[in-house]
Amino acid sequence: xxxxxxxxxxxxxxxxxxxxxxxxxxxxxxxxxxxxxxxxxxxxxxxxxxxxxxxxxxxxxxxxxxxxxxxxxxxxxxxxxxxxxxxxxxxxxxxxxxxxxxxxxxxxxxxxxxxxxxxxxxxxxxxxxxxxxxxxxxxxxxxxxxxxxxxxxxx
Amino acid sequence: xxxxxxxxxxxxxxxxxxxxxxxxxxxxxxxxxxxxxxxxxxxxxxxxxxxxxxxxxxxxxxxxxxxxxxxxxxxxxxxxxxxxxxxxxxxxxxxxxxxxxxxxxxxxxxxxxxxxxxxxxxxxxxxxxxxxxxxxxxxxxxxxxxxxxxxxxxxxxxxxxxxxxxxxxxxxx
Numbered sequence: 001x002x003x004x005x006x007x008x009x010x011x012x013x014x015x016x017x018x019x020x021x022x023x024x025x026x027x028x029x030x031x032x033x034x035x036x037x038x039x040x041x042x043x044x045x046x047x048x049x050x051x052x053x054x055x056x057x058x059x060x061x062x063x064x065x066x067x068x069x070x071x072x073x074x075x076x077x078x079x080x081x082x083x084x085x086x087x088x089x090x091x092x093x094x095x096x097x098x099x100x101x102x103x104x105x106x107x108x109x110x111x112x113x114x115x116x117x118x119x120x121x122x123x124x125x126x127x128x129x130x131x132x133x134x135x136x137x138x139x140x141x142x143x144x145x146x147x148x149x150x151x152x153x154x155x
Numbered sequence: 156x157x158x159x160x161x162x163x164x165x166x167x168x169x170x171x172x173x174x175x176x177x178x179x180x181x182x183x184x185x186x187x188x189x190x191x192x193x194x195x196x197x198x199x200x201x202x203x204x205x206x207x208x209x210x211x212x213x214x215x216x217x218x219x220x221x222x223x224x225x226x227x228x229x230x231x232x233x234x235x236x237x238x239x240x241x242x243x244x245x246x247x248x249x250x251x252x253x254x255x256x257x258x259x260x261x262x263x264x265x266x267x268x269x270x271x272x273x274x275x276x277x278x279x280x281x282x283x284x285x286x287x288x289x290x291x292x293x294x295x296x297x298x299x300x301x302x303x304x305x306x307x308x309x310x311x312x313x314x315x316x317x318x319x320x321x322x323x324x325x326x327x328x
Contacts, residue, residue, distance in 0.1 A: 046288035059253070059279075063279045063280075063282075063283060064283065067280070067283050087186060088187070088283065088284065088286035089286050090184055090186040090286075092184070
């Protein structure tokens with residue numbers, strides 16, 4: 001009889017949501033929290049430059065997340081928030097730099113390298129094909145046929 | 156000619172790496188240069204019932220120095236700021252960034268106060284508005300309220316001579 005109560009109690013504990021230790025989502029507005037986190041993934045933390053704003057534990061990153069959250073709560077859309085941050089920290093905060101004259105090489109560089117590689121490959125192949133085409137005239141062909149025939153006779 | 160191609164490729168890459176590796180990745184260029192200093196109205200450190208706004212400095216060339224008592228580099232920069240303030244060439248306004256007022260006051264009492272006044276930014280909101288990403292940072296603002304230069308890290312004598320002096324000459328200070 002006693003056991004039944006114990007089991008019921010245990011089940012009750014197990015049913016409790018286990019989210020201790022995790023970052024608590026902002027209960028007020030999970031939608032904004034989700035938007036903020038998504039946006040912060042694409043933004044660079046300026047203190048620890050190889051981390052995103054979403055993943056950084058730096059003080060400034062926390063402040064910037066709060067700022068983004070507040071601006072979103074005030075009704076700004078993602079682009080407006082990004083504009084606010086780039087007007088203050090420059091394109092540097094963006095992990096994905098905009099397509100501009102200054103970033104042309106950054107964006108087109110890989111394609112440029114593939115193109116250069118392709119040209120080199122093409123030229124090399126063509127040169128090799130030219131090398132592989134031996135010059136055989138009729139006399140040489142006849143001699144080869146004769147040699148082959150002689151060899152067969154011997155066997 | 157053909158045997159030189161690898162050499163030329165090497166030289167080009169070497170130049171790229173040399174330039175790239177000698178750049179300072181912590182130096183984030185401020186998009187604010189040539190733009191008006193963002194407006195705000197914020198209580199002062201010593202007279203918390205009085206607010207300061209950048210517009211109060213119109214007509215003067217001034218320095219806006221972001222500092223905090225918890226900031227190690229600020230301690231390094233402080234003696235030079237005190238020296239600057241004694242020369243009385245231009246007013247220095249402090250932005251006490253994410254600091255405890257008592258700690259900040261104690262710091263100034265101990266090391267000297269180079270600031271005409273300091274405004275408090277307990278939550279770092281003004282800092283964000285000015286694009287501050289590390290303390291100390293110093294802005295040179297001209298008579299029209301336009302940011303002319305932003306210095307990241309401590310203002311040293313060398314930095315002052317190299318970066319600030321030419322601009323001050325240009326501004327006639």
